[in-house]
Amino acid sequence: EGKRRSRSHKRKSKEQCRRHALYVDFKDVGWDDWIVAPPGYQAFYCHGDCPFPLADHLNSTNHAIVQTLVNSVNPSAVPKACCIPTELSPISMLYLDEYDKVVLKNYQDMVVEGCGCR
């Protein structure tokens, strides 16, 4: 009972795996002179704990469930599943290249849409 109580306390104190805000401002890195649009973009990042048992919203795979289960029995044997991006989307960028030509390009996997334990 005592162990369970302390475990649940720990679980509450650790934040679960989720998406966090991360704005990448091109002006901050001094790239606003060649990137015409957008001025920056919401990239997001994934961070948090993947606790046992894995909840449905954590978007986990069967393997992640097994890994988390083994970790819950023997933490020294295997680490917990990782909190990583499970869904990404592209962004469009309008910029000037090295030859002063205007380019519009779609870049894959630039924005985190969803996080999960894998």
Next chain:
Amino acid sequence: QETALLVAGNTNNNRREDYTGETSEKGTTIRENSGQRTKDIQALESSLLKMFGLGSRPRPRKKLEIPQYMLELYQKQMQIRDSEEIMGGDINVRGKFTGSANTVRSFHHLEPKVHEAQSSTDKVTLIFNISSVPEEEILKAAELRIYREQILQHLEPSLKRKRDFRYKLEAHEVIKPQTKNRDSITRLLDTKIIDIRNSSWESLDLTPAVVKWRTTPRKSHGVEVHFIRLDGRPSELKSSHVRLRRSINGDDSTWQAQRPLLVTYSDDTRSKRTKR
């Protein structure tokens, strides 16, 4: 922050020398660290630029006009993404077979020198330098966008009947350029029938020519744009309708906004390969 650290290191160094006459190694260490950090930052920037498909950091000229069409295309992409939540990276343009294109590049033609200026009003040769398109990109489509400004009927007494308003805009690939003894040898790429009472941008398909220019750049002699009447006779218009060359009276910003634009749609396969 690095600069501040370096300054602080130097200041401490000087102070120690002033008061004790000893040379501190701390300043040197900070400077070495700072050098390492600068290298790290440069490496990080270079890897990011590589990810963006750029060899070096672009240093654009200060007064560069961004073509309106490219801005509109960007806005459209943003609207589509917001409304339909598209996860793919393809750029779809209505009426263009762009397929899996994810890159759009725009090019202005090389303006001829004064002594090379073409005298004809209904036939203009436009030469483009497309050597900046990386080899990894597969060309899907290319179009030549030409602006034409409406002609007011009362200014042109020759315009009487309805058929007088209808003209043809043709794009010909130059196979062999014009010489002193011989006219240029060309092949027709695309034709548009236009009504000169309207102002609009016309799009002419140049895909076969641009594909050829990319594979064999020495065969790139440009494209001839013909502005002729429907019956094939040369134009009798006194005022200029199609914006193919810079006007003597026109200002630079108007010319930059209305000059011909070559737009290429290509598929950059590098990121896709890495993903696989």
